Amino acid sequence: MTTETARQVEVTDDGPTSTGSRATMILGIVTLLALAMLVLFGLILSPADENQGDAVRIMYVHVPSATLSYVGCFLTTIGSAVYLWRKSQWWDLVAYAGAEVAALFTAFTLVTGMLWGRPTWGVYWVWDARLTSEAMLMLLLLGYLAVRRLAADYDVRAKRAAIVGLLLVPNVFIVRQSVQWWRTLHQTPTLSLSGAEIQGLMLFSLFIGFIAITLVFVWMVIHRFRVAWLEEQVDAEGLDVAIAERRAEGAVS
Amino acid sequence: MTRHVVMAMLTDALLIARKDLKLELRSRVAMNQVIPFALLVLVLFAFALDPDRGLLQKATPGLYWIAVLFSGLLAMQRSFAVESADGVTDALRLSGLSPSGIYLGKTLSVAVQLLVLEVLLGVGVVVLYGTTVGGWLLLVATILVATAAISTAGTLFGVVASGLRVRETLLPLLLLPVLAPVLIGSTRAFEAALNGTPSEGWPWVGLMSVFAVVYVVAGIFGFGPLMEES
Amino acid sequence: MTLAVVVAQATGTWPFVAASWAIVFGGMGAYALVTVIRGRRLSSKVPPEKRRWS
Numbered sequence: 001m002t003t004e005t006a007r008q009v010e011v012t013d014d015g016p017t018s019t020g021s022r023a024t025m026i027l028g029i030v031t032l033l034a035l036a037m038l039v040l041f042g043l044i045l046s047p048a049d050e051n052q053g054d055a056v057r058i059m060y061v062h063v064p065s066a067t068l069s070y071v072g073c074f075l076t077t078i079g080s081a082v083y084l085w086r087k088s089q090w091w092d093l094v095a096y097a098g099a100e101v102a103a104l105f106t107a108f109t110l111v112t113g114m115l116w117g118r119p120t121w122g123v124y125w126v127w128d129a130r131l132t133s134e135a136m137l138m139l140l141l142l143g144y145l146a147v148r149r150l151a152a153d154y155d156v157r158a159k160r161a162a163i164v165g166l167l168l169v170p171n172v173f174i175v176r177q178s179v180q181w182w183r184t185l186h187q188t189p190t191l192s193l194s195g196a197e198i199q200g201l202m203l204f205s206l207f208i209g210f211i212a213i214t215l216v217f218v219w220m221v222i223h224r225f226r227v228a229w230l231e232e233q234v235d236a237e238g239l240d241v242a243i244a245e246r247r248a249e250g251a252v253s
Numbered sequence: 254m255t256r257h258v259v260m261a262m263l264t265d266a267l268l269i270a271r272k273d274l275k276l277e278l279r280s281r282v283a284m285n286q287v288i289p290f291a292l293l294v295l296v297l298f299a300f301a302l303d304p305d306r307g308l309l310q311k312a313t314p315g316l317y318w319i320a321v322l323f324s325g326l327l328a329m330q331r332s333f334a335v336e337s338a339d340g341v342t343d344a345l346r347l348s349g350l351s352p353s354g355i356y357l358g359k360t361l362s363v364a365v366q367l368l369v370l371e372v373l374l375g376v377g378v379v380v381l382y383g384t385t386v387g388g389w390l391l392l393v394a395t396i397l398v399a400t401a402a403i404s405t406a407g408t409l410f411g412v413v414a415s416g417l418r419v420r421e422t423l424l425p426l427l428l429l430p431v432l433a434p435v436l437i438g439s440t441r442a443f444e445a446a447l448n449g450t451p452s453e454g455w456p457w458v459g460l461m462s463v464f465a466v467v468y469v470v471a472g473i474f475g476f477g478p479l480m481e482e483s
Numbered sequence: 484m485t486l487a488v489v490v491a492q493a494t495g496t497w498p499f500v501a502a503s504w505a506i507v508f509g510g511m512g513a514y515a516l517v518t519v520i521r522g523r524r525l526s527s528k529v530p531p532e533k534r535r536w537s
Contacts, residue, residue, distance in 0.1 A: 019522030021536040035508070043504065054496040058503045065507065084478055104514055112503040119496040139430035146426055150417060160413045163475045164427065167409075170467050171431050178434035178460060182441065216511055223518045226536060230525035237529075 019226035024219065031219050034212035041205040049202065055119045060205050062112040064213035065105045066130075069137065071217065072102025073168050076144065080165030083158065089232065092158045095165045096148055097224035101217060103141040109134050129183040133176045140171055154232065262357065262473075265350040269358025273332065274365060283328060283366055291324035291370055295377050304382070313384050314443035318436055320374055321367070322403070326425055328366045329407040332359060333415040346480055356408060356476035360469075363411075364404040371396055388446030391454045395446065398461040399439040405468035406431055412479050435461055 020028075042060040049056035079095025082088065113131050114124040125131070147161045277283050298316045302308040309316070345355060378384050386392065407428060414423040438457035445454030 018519060018526055019536075020519070024536075039504075043500075052496075054500050057500045061504060061507045084475070104510065108507050108510060111506050115499045115503045115506075119499050136430055136433055143427040143430060146423060147413065150419070150423075152417065159478050159481075163409065163413055163471070163479060166475070167431070167467070167471055170471075174434045174460065174464055174467070175430075178437045178457075181456065181460075182437045216515075220511075220515065220518065223515070223522060227518055227522045227525060230522060230529050233529045234525055 019223045019230070024222055027215065027219050027222075031212070031215040034208070034215050038205075038208050038212040041201070041208050046201045046205040052120055055116055056202060057205075058112050058116040060209040061213065062109060062116060063206060064210045065108040065112065066134065067210070068213055068217045069102050069105040069109055069134070070172070072098045072105060072221075073137070073141070073172055074098075075221070076102065076165045077167075077169040080162040080168075083162045084166065089158070092162065093225050093228040093232070094221075095162065096228050097221045099141055099144050099148070099165065099168075100224055101220045103138065103145060104220070105213075105217065106134060106138045106141060110138060127183065129176075129180045132183070133172075133179045136175045136179070137172055140168060140175075144168060154235065258351075262351050262354040265354025266357035266361060269350065269355050270361035270365070273359065273362035277331075277362070277366065282331060283369075287324055287327050287331075287366075288370065288373060290327060291320055291374055292377055294320040294323060295374065295381055299381065309382050310384065313378055313382050314440045314447065315436075316382075317374060317378050317443065318399070318439045321371055321399075322429070322432060322436060324370055324374075325363075325367050325403055325407065326428065328370065329363055329404075329411050329428075330421065330424060332363055332366075332408070333411045333420070352476040352480045353473040355480065356412075356472045357469075359411075360404045360408045360472065363408055364400050367400045367404055368396070371400065384447070386447070387449055388451050388454075391442060391446040391451040391458070394458050395439055395442040395454065395461075398458050398465060399435055399442075401465040402435045402461045402468070403432060405465050405472055406435075409468055409472045409475065412476065435464060 038060065042057055046057070046060075048054045075098030076095045079091045079093075079098060082091040083095060110131070113134070117126060117131075118124050144161065144164050147164050148157065150157050150160070152160075295316070298312075298320070299309060302312060375386075379386060410424060410427045410431070414420040414427060417423065438461045442454035442457040445451055445457075
């Protein structure tokens with residue numbers, strides 16, 4: 001939690017010289033409160049599950065992460081589509097921010113899924129349909145982010161990334177479908193991750209998890225978007241600013 | 254009006270496909286390098302999986318499609334290396350051909366090359382791995398649909414990666430995860446055909462058709478913006 | 484399944500729970516921190532009127 005508090009200080013110090021604003025500052029504080037609630041309910045107040053034991057506590061961060069990794073993909077595809085349609089940089093950068101945050105949450109989903117699998121199934125990895133499609137999602141996102149990091153002109157990079165981003169959600173659907181058939185045609189389906197019924201305080205903890213992680217997601221997408229926006233400004237006008245600074249120096253001396 | 258546009262697109266497509274295939278026939282790179290590479294992959298699989306233990310026979314559909322994918326990647330990378338050299342992309346853009354037509358033409362030429370590769374690899378599998386072929390209808394349908402899927406996606410991502418210094422590494426990174434469903438589908442459909450249970454294979458043919466349609470549509474509409482200034 | 488549960492209870496699941504939460508919270512914190520630092524560094528190079536949110 002130390003880094004979390006560090007983050008808050010960073011944001012609250014002075015808005016104008018950072019990617020923070022009054023709205024995101026409030027959002028950040030609410031997010032931190034929700035995360036504290038998640039720790040309280042997820043790790044302390046909620047009981048251990050009858051079947052899974054304490055491993056069920058991993059679900060409170062795993063399931064929301066998985067959901068938001070897909071939300072991030074939708075954001076990327078929508079942003080890419082609108083960019084191709086209207087050529088608006090704003091939507092292009094939304095797509096970028098969505099993909100990067102989605103990749104982060106996909107990584108969380110994979111790691112927590114494996115850490116849940118080890119005590120529950122006895123192995124870190126099973127070729128479960130959901131885990132496998134999440135792994136494929138990670139690879140698809142890495143491909144998109146590789147296009148984003150190309151050393152090319154903004155227009156070229158954005159257009160190519162938009163094509164890849166546009167196809168992200170269709171790809172995710174096809175991959176999920178194929179992996180599902182692949183795992184079910186030849187053998188009985190493996191245990192589903194949330195197979196056990198979750199009730200009462202445990203359900204409430206999961207609910208808190210969804211709220212807290214969603215707030216983190218929104219906060220991250222907004223800030224990542226602003227960083228991307230600033231990057232493009234620096235790229236586009238870096239030269240002008242440098243010239244202006246030179247001029248100013250000349251005027252002083 | 255729309256019929257005119259479609260007709261023009263198809264004429265352009267045939268023009269581009271003929272140009273690419275003629276180029277390929279003349280340069281003989283596919284003949285002299287890609288096909289030997291594909292056969293080499295088959296032999297390497299035999300080295301890795303001892304042919305006497307029956308593993309090779311069991312894994313034949315998967316090995317076949319992996320060989321198709323990897324040697325197909327080589328063919329696709331060539332298809333765009335040809336374009337980005339000597340400013341041919343600029344010439345194509347100025348030629349007034351419709352971008353959708355260019356996309357379809359390139360797809361067609363890649364598909365034809367893939368089909369040749371697949372037939373040769375099929376012969377190789379029968380000869381080297383001793384596969385007994387059956388379920389012809391499903392087999393042919395799978396080959397056609399999988400080829401359509403690989404070439405439509407490969408052409409689209411090929412142009413995304415084209416003209417960049419990193420294209421040799423970027424194209425596989427973009428394309429292979431996307432083609433994973435096609436690999437799964439074609440492998441399962443082949444298994445179904447060879448095991449004599451074709452009913453298990455047809456859903457996969459359907460899935461791959463959906464994939465191919467998605468990519469044809471994306472290619473037809475996405476190629477314009479990509480060609481504009483890249 | 485039952486065997487797996489026995490294994491789990493014998494080894495204890497808390498290390499896995501702790502590791503999961505540490506990775507998720509640590510990862511979120513680290514990403515947030517990196518993003519904010521990058522933003523501050525870039526902000527100093529961009530005139531205020533280009534930062535539409537502040």
